[in-house]
Amino acid sequence: MKFRILSLTFVALIVSACTSKEFVLEATSPNSDISVQFNLDKEAQAFYITNFKSEVVIDTSYLGFEFTNASPLKNDLKILNSQISTFNDTWQMPWGEQLDVVNNYNELKIELQESKSPNRKFNIVFKVYNDGIGFRYEFPEQENFTEALIADEHTQFNLTQDYKAFWQPGDWDIYEHLYSTTKLSEINALSYVGHVNLAQTYIPENAVNTPVTLVGDNGIHLSFHEAALVDYSDMTLKVDTENLSFTSNLVGSENTEYKVRRTLPFHTPWRTVQITDNAPALIESNLIVNLNEPNKLGDVSWFKPMKYTGVWWEMHLDKSSWDYGMELVDGQWKDTGKAHRRHGATTENVKRFIDFSAENNIGGVLVEGWNTGWERWIGFEDREGVFDFITPYPDYDIDEVTRYAKEKGVQIIMHHETSAATETYTKQQDTAFALMQHYGMNAVKTGYVGKILPKGEYHHGQYMVNHYNNTVEKAAKYQVAINAHEPIKATGLRRTYPNTISREGLRGQEFNAWAEDGGNPPEHLPIVAFTRMLAGPIDFTPGIFNIKFDEYKKNNQVNTTLAQQLALYVVIYSPVQMAADLVEHYEANPEAFQFIKDVGVDWETTKVINGVVGDYVTIARKERNSGNWFVGGITDENSRTLTLDFSFLDADANYTATIYKDGVNAHWDENPLDLEITTTTTIDAQTELVINLAEGGGFAISLIKN
Structure with missing residues (x-):
């Protein structure tokens, strides 16, 4: 089913300058939890504020540009027009984490112009969803502004608390760094300079790459990224640790003074902020794909x-x-x-x-x-x-x-x-x-x-x-x-x-085989699931059975249990999933390999059952066409006990479940191959199951419809 609702409200305004007390433009999410307010300050500079459930999460944040061929575009602005519209549509993924995707948002478009020469015009468009916001700049065709040589884009995200941040450095050349977990005020990207394991790297300042995910003391979860990156530079986020702020910082070139060259008309990528009050909702969000063209x-x-x-x-x-x-x-x-x-x-x-x-x-x-x-x-x-x-x-x-x-x-x-x-x-x-x-x-x-x-x-x-x-x-x-x-x-x-x-x-499986720093630690993938995976599919190459590979490299290993390697086929999404180990290692363990044979790669529905950023996550996915479900759960270096609620299953169906879980003595380093496999034919939507995860461990379940 597809449907579209459009309601337009035009407000003609001729404003040389205004304050928030005099005028505010606002758009809210369809469920009213998220709102964006836009205004001009006393110097006629554009800013916005974002609220989540009546709490300010992004405070007064300014918008603007610097150019190499023109004066900055940031103040002495006036609002020419504003437009509010509503959009509700459902589209289908030809392959993906789910079949049907709801694209429902309220849009606020503001047309701006400089009040002094050269009187350049541009628009700012906000789309406010139930799971976050996206906004971009649009530069219409105009006589006095034909080419933009952008030295930098100054989009601010001023935050209201010292969030716990899950970040990697704003490297202009590679994303293959481990994530750090620090307070926002303690981010130090320059500490990554000179990494020995990377073929190329360049970190010019204290900035982070996106997605970067933040978790607040009050349970608010934010993840910053961008959507529809076309004919533009990657956006890193420069960190102001004192004022708890991010500012967009575009990747440049040694060959030009500008970072982006565009001929008008054009628009920037969408600047995105996922906003939720729980970690699983970050993974279930469709904000990024929805902000792209069909x-x-x-x-x-x-x-x-x-x-x-x-x-x-x-x-x-x-x-x-x-x-x-x-x-x-x-x-x-x-x-x-x-x-x-x-x-x-x-x-x-x-x-x-x-x-x-x-x-x-x-x-x-x-x-x-x-x-x-x-x-x-x-x-x-x-x-x-x-x-x-x-x-x-x-x-x-x-x-x-x-x-x-x-x-x-x-x-x-x-x-x-x-x-x-x-x-x-x-x-x-x-x-x-x-x-x-x-x-x-x-x-x-x-x-x-x-x-x-x-x-x-x-x-x-x-x-x-x-x-x-x-x-x-x-x-x-x-x-x-x-x-x-x-x-x-x-x-x-x-x-x-x-x-x-x-x-x-991202820093992939191969780092376990040759990195000099011990490979990927057990916390790596429970962070990746809530950071890098929010951007899109990952070719991580899971399925290593020979965890220690002593016959080849005695000083290297995979830092997970075997059960977690199976779980990754569900947790880390990609429409192409590699069974990465050697044939002989699979032939030596056919019982465990059965899950890789059975697991799907193309999904009708995805449910994130539980999770805490950097600690653990459990995901269930329903395979297209077959109606079978597969569940995967992983944890960091800490063991934990999880209770699984199978209410996501079809209400009137029974399933045969094969459960692959850590054995009682499993441990990512001391005993990674301890795996217990059980089968039951009595799983249905009313079932609850308690599963123990070892340190660095996990579990995988195939649910075949009877």
Whole structure:
């Protein structure tokens, strides 16, 4: 069902300056819990205030811009018009955490103009939802203002208490930092400078990346982010620890004085604040996707959500390598017949993964290291032209592999590591995507490890935002879906371009295999679920069964129990979920692997049963078409006991439940493989179940409808 209600109220105002006592524009959420007030102060500078259940959560916060080609745009403003409208619609996700999405908000649009020369005009638009607010700037076409060279955007978020903050630094080049948990007043992003585990990093000041989530003493939860990031720079938030404030700080470039260059007319991305009084509501919010434009691609049924295996984890364990072992001869890289025999992407090895996937309800196989170039990109300053994305190594027969995969009903997932050489990749995309189309490959994992080329650009600046988005649009023409690593952050564009299926954009599983600081601590994912996951799907690569991997790396391990690795297939959302471990480790534990075989990847409904940011979370998801439910719960380094209420199940149905939970002696470090599996046929909507989670542990439940 779709319906739309629009009611318009126009107020014509000619105001040179006013105070909040003289005039206030206001919009409220449909349920009246959230309100936004807009006004001009005595200097005719625009500001807003946000309330939640009659309490001020964002106090007087100013709005404005600095330009390199013009004077600042922030004061001496007048309100020309205001417009209030109401919108209520329901749209469907072609794939996602749920099928139907309600898009219901009240909108306030304010048209502003400078009261002195050059009399520039711009609009501010607020959309107020039951789960938060979004607002953006719009610059209409006008004679005296044709191009904006934005030095910075000054959007303030002045907070009213010293919240507990879950944050990572405002790095212009990478999101692969651990999260810190401090008071807002204690944020120190510069303490992250010089991280040894990162291929690239640049942290210019005390700022945080988004999403950043705050929890107040009074139970108010706020999460700051942005939506619909198109042809603009990533917004970090500069922190004023003394005044408890965030101010937008755009990612720049070493090649220009400005951070954003736009020709009018244009609008900025939406600045978003999720506002709730409980942690689970943050995850259930659809604010970010709702603030994006509807699907522009039409039918995308050619992409099927899937689980996948692949040639990946074995390289991080040093069991095999990405490169084949070609040698530099007379200035050219050649196969001299002296390959080191550690290459992972061989025809034989990939067929082994294809066989395993076909036997175990797994739809895809990722192949990394299949194409030439891996010998010569790490450590080389000029990486342009290193990879060509169509030429396989001598021991990888792409014709035979794709033929065999098709015969087995398995799709090969392409891999394009660009080495951050963007010009090379841009030039070859048509050829590379055409090759994929020829072989019937509908998904590619892209990578951008290293400093961006051309030099002086950063992963999160306007140049790269455009590169990432242009790649998605180009891929769609060839029916290719993008799973980006070292990406620009997710901002809900998967609604507009549903071939944007997943991305990394966080400190992933691989850090457990090679990081020098001990890998991801047990608290990492209970924080990620309420921060990074609010932005969109995560390709985290769960499912490591060999937790200690002593035969490969005695000093590294995964810092969870086996039960938590199973739970992640439900807790951490992605329409592509990797069974990341080695085939032999799954074959050695078929009882635990049964959950990975059974669990869905595409959902009709999602319910967050409980959770506390940074501590624990339990999520239930109903699979599309089958009617089966799957539940996953994880905890941090603390053990805990949870009572599960199954009232989310269909009221008149019974389910056979298989429960995978921590054994009585389980512990993420001391005994991570202690797993207890039980089956019961008596679960229904009236059932309550008490489950104990070990330190760093979790549980997973499959609920198959009888």
